[in-house]
Amino acid sequence: MRTYKQQVEEAVGFLKQHIKRPPRIGIMTGTGLGESIESLTVKNVFDYRKIPNIPVSTVQSHSGRLISGTLEGVEVIAMQGRFHLYEGYSPKEVTFPVRVMQLLGVKVLILTNAAGGLNLSFKPGDIMVIQDHINLTGENPLVGLNIDEWGDRFPDMTNVYDRNLSAIAERSGQACGEELQCGVYAGLKGPSLETSAETRFLRQNSADAVGFSTVQEAIAGVHAKMKILGLSIITNINDPDHPTADTVEEIIDVAQRASSKLSAIIQTIIKELAKDE
Ligand code: HPA
Numbered sequence: 264m265r266t267y268k269q270q271v272e273e274a275v276g277f278l279k280q281h282i283k284r285p286p287r288i289g290i291m292t293g294t295g296l297g298e299s300i301e302s303l304t305v306k307n308v309f310d311y312r313k314i315p316n317i318p319v320s321t322v323q324s325h326s327g328r329l330i331s332g333t334l335e336g337v338e339v340i341a342m343q344g345r346f347h348l349y350e351g352y353s354p355k356e357v358t359f360p361v362r363v364m365q366l367l368g369v370k371v372l373i374l375t376n377a378a379g380g381l382n383l384s385f386k387p388g389d390i391m392v393i394q395d396h397i398n399l400t401g402e403n404p405l406v407g408l409n410i411d412e413w414g415d416r417f418p419d420m421t422n423v424y425d426r427n428l429s430a431i432a433e434r435s436g437q438a439c440g441e442e443l444q445c446g447v448y449a450g451l452k453g454p455s456l457e458t459s460a461e462t463r464f465l466r467q468n469s470a471d472a473v474g475f476s477t478v479q480e481a482i483a484g485v486h487a488k489m490k491i492l493g494l495s496i497i498t499n500i501n502d503p504d505h506p507t508a509d510t511v512e513e514i515i516d517v518a519q520r521a522s523s524k525l526s527a528i529i530q531t532i533i534k535e536l537a538k539d540e
Contacts, residue, residue: 267355268410270316274359275366277315281307282331285368286340288533289489291360293345293376293476293496293518300341301526305332311344317363318346318356329360335534340364349454349475354404358483365413365487371428371536372484375525377518378474378495379457379509381466382446385497387517390436390525391444391472392429393493398478400452405486414486423481428492428532435531441524446471448495450478459503472497492532496521 265273290300311317311327319327327344342360346352364372378391385391409416429445436443449465451457453475457465465473472495484491498517499509 268413271359271362271366273315274317274363278309278329278363278367281309282340282367284338286331286338286364287369288334288337288339288371288373288536289361289364289369290339290341290373290529291345291375291480292341292343293374293474300330300334300339300529301523302530303330303332303334303339303341305330307331317359318352334530335537337533337537339533340367340369345476345480347475348400348402348452348479354402354406354479357479358404361480361483361487362413365483365489370489372480372489372491373529373532374477374480374484374491374493376448376474376476376493376495377498377514378448378472380472380497380500381449381462382444382471383500383502385444385471385500387497387499388521389444389497390441390521390528391446391448391495391497392432393424393448393472393477393495394429394445395424395447396478396481396493397447397449397468397470398482400450400478402452402479404479404483414488418482418486420482420485423485423491424493425490428490431532431535432492432494432528435528435535438531439524439527441528443528444471444497448477448493449473451475456509457501459506462501462503466503473501494525494528496525
């Protein structure tokens with residue numbers, strides 16, 4: 264049996280045969296947001312099934328492709344479709360793409376997701392810059408033997424989401440005519456949505472949005488010493504005093520409608536980052 268490290272290295276070895284210039288920015292797109300990188304000049308497209316050892320996404324709204332190319336002249340790699348704990352993937356499988364990005368040379372990781380709004384000043388379609396997260400999944404991708412070559416045993420988590428990148432995101436939002444929200448993302452395992460009591464609990468504990476992704480990837484990204492930007496599309500508002508049933512179709516629909524806006528903002532962010540190339 265090959266080790267996890269060997270499996271990641273094998274995937275990277277395969278990708279390096281095709282991706283000639285190391286990507287600097289990695290983007291992982293969430294539910295309904297696969298198209299949020301419209302302006303990428305595509306060089307390579309890999310179906311996940313073609314990449315050795317990569318888990319295959321089962322959720323319908325995820326296309327399961329890795330794309331490499333340039334955006335504003337910067338080498339970018341994008342994973343359209345991620346792996347979730349609720350699908351039964353382990354934290355190491357969920358963070359496999361982050362490790363692939365790490366070994367390819369990615370320094371900036373942009374994580375996007377669809378999330379439920381807990382802050383009642385938010386509205387569906389808003390975009391929230393993730394300032395911090397609360398990992399309530401009960402899982403952690405760093406459990407087990409530490410791979411010292413990849414990162415520290417006990418990585419510091421006081422600044423997971425890079426302040427400078429967040430400020431650039433806010434300015435980019437404004438440049439695109441969008442006032443971004445900012446707040447704390449609570450990551451749960453899912454797949455069942457929150458009860459009203461859970462929603463109250465999360466709100467009382469300083470969470471502004473809730474979702475089933477991102478925290479594992481962010482932890483691996485910190486371990487890999489990447490600079491991280493998290494962007495949540497608020498697809499629905501969870502008000503425990505006026506509960507409404509949310510359907511996954513509605514969530515995907517709002518996310519898809521917001522994805523052009525997100526694409527424009529990501530492009531503006533990368534344009535800004537290109538300046539210090
Ligand atoms: N809860 C969890 N995940 C989500 C939600 C929600 O309300 N909306 C979009 N993703």
